[in-house]
Amino acid sequence: MKTNFDIIVIGVGSMGSSTCYQLAKQGYEVLGLEQFDIPHDQGSHAGQSRIIRKAYFEHPDYVPLLQRAYENWKQFEAAANTQVYFPTGLLYAGQPDDVLIKGVRASAATYQLDVQSLSRAETKKRFPTFQIPDSYEVLFEPDAGFLTPERCVTVYTDQAIRLGATVRAKEKVLEWKKEGERMVVKTNKGNYQCQKLVITAGPWAGQLIPSLHAKLTVTRQAIAWVNTQQPASYALGNFPCWLIDDHTRPGMYYGFPQLPVAQFGAPIGMKLAYHYPGDVSQPDQVSRVTSVDDEEHLVEALHRFLPNAYAATHTMKTCLYTNTPDEHFVIDFLPGYDQCVAIAAGFSGHGFKFVSVVGEIMADLATKGKTDLPIAFLNAQRLQH
Ligand SMILES: Cc1cc2nc3c(=O)[nH]c(=O)nc-3n(C[C@H](O)[C@H](O)[C@H](O)COP(=O)(O)OP(=O)(O)OC[C@H]3O[C@@H](n4cnc5c(N)ncnc54)[C@H](O)[C@@H]3O)c2cc1C
Known part of the structure; x- marks a missing residue:
């Protein structure tokens, strides 16, 4: 069984499934780990439908991300x-x-x-x-x-697998840590290593990211x-x-x-x-x-x-x-891990429409160490105050 990957994605739900897809499409060796079935109804992506809109009342800074999300949804459908x-x-x-x-x-x-x-x-x-x-x-x-969320998660995951991603459902991540230059991930079924880790754990993000626990x-x-x-x-x-x-x-x-x-x-x-x-x-x-x-x-x-x-x-x-306390997302590197851990969390009940662009952003962060998409306002540092 393969245990070494370029990137491991923890949580193959909304954000994680599109991240696996983007990474596999770019030819990276990616492992997606999901604790339940894909999809499932215990997290945030069940319920048949999610509204998508561009005139974002929450803040105009989201609009460029939404414009890209619309483009990416179209490309994905094709x-x-x-x-x-x-x-x-x-x-x-x-x-x-x-x-x-x-x-x-x-x-x-x-x-x-x-x-x-x-x-x-x-x-x-x-x-x-x-x-x-x-x-x-x-x-x-x-x-x-x-959008139809269960179908999005299912089709993103299926496409990721077709493009070469390894996706393991019913496998729960118990802990992760940095050992030297490598990231090490332990699940209820095995141990894995990778260069970069992406955490898209939805409601469980606070359990996997202790520094966010009190903020989510x-x-x-x-x-x-x-x-x-x-x-x-x-x-x-x-x-x-x-x-x-x-x-x-x-x-x-x-x-x-x-x-x-x-x-x-x-x-x-x-x-x-x-x-x-x-x-x-x-x-x-x-x-x-x-x-x-x-x-x-x-x-x-x-x-x-x-x-x-x-x-x-x-x-x-x-x-x-x-x-999150301000109801804005957190999309950033996790402070303290030399850009080896990228997180997307705290979607505060309005994240699904961004799934197609968040996958692209997480793939950028994990593979290039940066993204050209405007996410500065969603930084993790703001939650430290
Ligand atoms: C009732 C409701 C209505 C909504 N309406 C809208 C809407 O109209 N428009 C909109 O844009 N957004 C809407 N949203 C918000 C949107 O659905 C969420 O923001 C989005 O689904 C969050 O995605 P996520 O990837 O963070 O979480 P999830 O989709 O839950 O994915 C996280 C995944 O990580 C897995 N995981 C966690 N811990 C581990 C572990 N230790 N090991 C392995 N796997 C793990 C989980 O099992 C899960 O599958 C709504 C949400 C709800 C609940």
Whole structure:
């Protein structure tokens, strides 16, 4: 069994699968180690769909990375001969001074992105099923949509293996260390060595990177799929993704069109969720059982913003966020390891759309010791304060 590699990637989930792909594509000997199945539903990449958008309310500095992410998704779809990005447009709503509306406007203005401001009459005409409070502003980003996360992780991993990567699932990394010039990785099944290590461990990053442990907070997020009263009105092709900054509480509600099961698989129904850190938990101890409170919270929001949509709850699931204190990612070398360890962590519930570009960045860091993509604002040093 081969035990020496150029690069080892710990965690073959969202970020790790695209990193393995990028490295294998460039001809490096890469080993990806994943503790569970690929994909699985214990981390952050389960749940059928993830929104992708460019007018980034979180900060305009993400926009160049998103522009590259869009290009990379397109190239990846062509290389793998599959579709993982589905354009639907995205409706934003919130009070003019809310984080969402101000942030979308700022990113759109800085990078001349196509974001349309809709009057009440236009909103009613184009999106008749929404009920938006009078004090809210409505924006629409046509070049937005959703990705299919399980398929992305699966296809990235499959393509990486076809390109020569070694990927071992059901193998948990127990410890890693630097020994001289080499990195040494110990799992529950064996020992490996490499020149460079990439850690993309999602909710387990704090366990594998002690210096980040106190800075990363894992939270439990609930998601619902509901059957609708007029399925055609909410079907893919007739209905957008949406993100509403509800002024009555912190955070935002968001949702997707109802996806055809024959094409996308289970769950049945229209998905909706709440973007705000949930109960703090540990990735190995989190309660995966959903409660009546989880359900009522989401259904109540649906009743307010899409009053005629709800017919019945079909499925409830949980998923994990890994939050940094400022809710910005950490993509950097791990301080103290002479650029031998690159980390991508703390995606704070908004990382999936970046998977295609994070893989490229991690491959750059591991093989060139630098990247031309603008990631300085995501440095690890800022968390030391
Ligand atoms: C409910 C929900 C909704 C979301 N919605 C969106 C959205 O609409 N748009 C968006 O852009 N983002 C969204 N996100 C965020 C996005 O999904 C995450 O930011 C992203 O999946 C994080 O990727 P990751 O690679 O860090 O984690 P993961 O995908 O969980 O991958 C980490 C992997 O590392 C493995 N691992 C950990 N420790 C070890 C070990 N010791 N040995 C071996 N393997 C190990 C894990 O098993 C896991 O497979 C959402 C997240 C959730 C939970």
